[in-house]
Amino acid sequence: MIDIALANEAWEGVDAGTEALVDAWLVREGERVVAGQPLAKVVLVKTSYEVPAPANGIVERILVPAEQTFARGRSLGTLREG
Amino acid sequence: MPEGIADAAVCRGTAVEEQAWIARVFREPVLRPSVRVWIYRRPALVLGCSARPGADLAKRAAATGVDLCIRPTGGGAVLVGRWLLGASVVLPAQDPFVAASIPGSFRWLGLAHAAWLQDLGIAAQAVPAPVAFAGATSRWSCFGGLSHWEVEACGRKIVGLAQSRRRNGVLFSSGILIEPPPWEMLCDMLGRPGEDAAELASRTVSCAERLEGPTEAEALAQSLLDRLSPLVGGAALGSSR
Numbered sequence: 001m002i003d004i005a006l007a008n009e010a011w012e013g014v015d016a017g018t019e020a021l022v023d024a025w026l027v028r029e030g031e032r033v034v035a036g037q038p039l040a041k042v043v044l045v046k047t048s049y050e051v052p053a054p055a056n057g058i059v060e061r062i063l064v065p066a067e068q069t070f071a072r073g074r075s076l077g078t079l080r081e082g
Numbered sequence: 083m084p085e086g087i088a089d090a091a092v093c094r095g096t097a098v099e100e101q102a103w104i105a106r107v108f109r110e111p112v113l114r115p116s117v118r119v120w121i122y123r124r125p126a127l128v129l130g131c132s133a134r135p136g137a138d139l140a141k142r143a144a145a146t147g148v149d150l151c152i153r154p155t156g157g158g159a160v161l162v163g164r165w166l167l168g169a170s171v172v173l174p175a176q177d178p179f180v181a182a183s184i185p186g187s188f189r190w191l192g193l194a195h196a197a198w199l200q201d202l203g204i205a206a207q208a209v210p211a212p213v214a215f216a217g218a219t220s221r222w223s224c225f226g227g228l229s230h231w232e233v234e235a236c237g238r239k240i241v242g243l244a245q246s247r248r249r250n251g252v253l254f255s256s257g258i259l260i261e262p263p264p265w266e267m268l269c270d271m272l273g274r275p276g277e278d279a280a281e282l283a284s285r286t287v288s289c290a291e292r293l294e295g296p297t298e299a300e301a302l303a304q305s306l307l308d309r310l311s312p313l314v315g316g317a318a319l320g321s322s323r
Contacts, residue, residue, distance in 0.1 A: 009182035013230065015212065023132045038249055041131070046157035046229050047184045047245040048131045067132075 002054050003075040006042055010049065011072045019069040020044035022076065031059050033079070040076060057081040086315035088114035092303040097126035097151045097162050100170065104154060104253060107172050112251030115314040116172045119303040124149065125163035127271055130156050130224075131246070142271050155244035155255050158224040161268040165261040165288065167303055171254040171314055178317050180252045185230035188243050190313075191254050192231030195241045198309040199233065202302075204292040206235040219281045222272065224257065226282060238287035258306070259288040260297045 006020060023041040027033055038050035039059065062077045064070045083090055093099070100120050107116060126149035129135060133152060143150040148161075162168060171191070173179055181187040192208030199206035208231045219226030224242040228234055233241035239259075246253040263286075265279035290297045 007182070010184050012183035013185035021132055036249065043130070043132050043156040045184050046130075046155065046224075046243065047187075047247060048154055048156050049184070049247045050249055052249065 002079045002081055004039055004051060004077040004079055005075050006051055014045060019071050021069050022064050022066050024066050025062060027059050029059055029062055033059060055081045084312040084315040087311055089116035090307060090311040092119045092307055094121045094123055096124050096149060097122060097128050098149050101151050101153060104170060108248055108250050112172055112174045117307060117311045117314060118170045119307045120168035121299045121303050122162045126151055128153050128160045128162055130158055154246040157244045158222050159272060160224045160257050161263055165263040167258045167260055169256045169306060171310060173252045175251050188231035191243055192233055194309060194313055195233050195256060198306055204235050206233050206240060208233050215285060217281045219278050223282060225286050235287050235292055238285055240287050259286055260299060260302055261288050261290045
């Protein structure tokens with residue numbers, strides 16, 4: 001199982017305590033996706049950002065629903081590779 | 083057209099046309115940079131991508147002759163019109179100006195705007211770290227706060243920045259106050275109290291105020307285009323060599 005997450009590098013220079021927002025999920029749980037496919041749109045520091053699929057597989061769980069915020073390092077969902 | 087650029091132009095248009103242009107550009111992978119500087123020929127309320135405007139707001143906007151748009155970038159509400167220039171810089175996803183760090187990726191754009199304003203005679207600086215302002219407007223208005231590498235003059239915000247990163251490319255956008263905006267109109271439309279309009283007026287400054295005279299939007303737009311286009315064109319060429 002692989003975490004779906006906003007890359008750590010994207011958070012570099014962001015103040016501790018600042019959270020990002022899941023603007024929208026572009027896929028549903030159970031949907032098959034390919035590596036690089038945008039899975040969710042998130043917003044951090046006036047920037048909208050497409051979170052790509054880290055591998056081919058099936059979106060197993062969405063852990064942070066749309067319109068909720070999340071902190072650095074938090075997994076947005078999980079992907080079953082294959 | 084500077085070398086390395088796909089498209090560079092000053093456009094006299096509407097925010098709706100600007101958003102349509104951005105949508106068109108991102109239909110395919112971006113291979114070379116494009117720069118457009120917008121002079122708005124009618125007012126529009128432009129909301130950040132995560133805004134969810136209700137039917138009431140759409141009615142109020144229509145009743146006042148103001149377009150209502152959602153932009154692809156993040157951040158708070160902006161009222162565009164003849165008082166503001168907008169710049170859209172579209173880059174390939176692998177462009178050297180697209181740093182991995184989101185705050186850090188605004189650095190070049192903030193510095194370019196500050197240098198442009200300095201050349202006009204305005205003592206402007208890009209701020210490396212956000213400046214926290216007390217009050218309500220920083221929570222809903224782009225110009226209510228200063229984020230990473232946004233530009234201030236005499237301690238008041240003059241340029242706002244935002245960004246959208248997609249698989250097909252990256253959009254950097256800026257809004258530059260060239261005249262004092264009608265903050266009351268913005269607050270009325272969003273149902274904000276009059277104190278918010280006063281707060282925004284006290285935290286911002288425009289080119290006209292700093293230059294103590296009228297500004298010519300066309301000339302300012304062309305000089306901003308001339309500043310940004312060679313910069314992104316040169317960076318793109320450098321990375322392909």
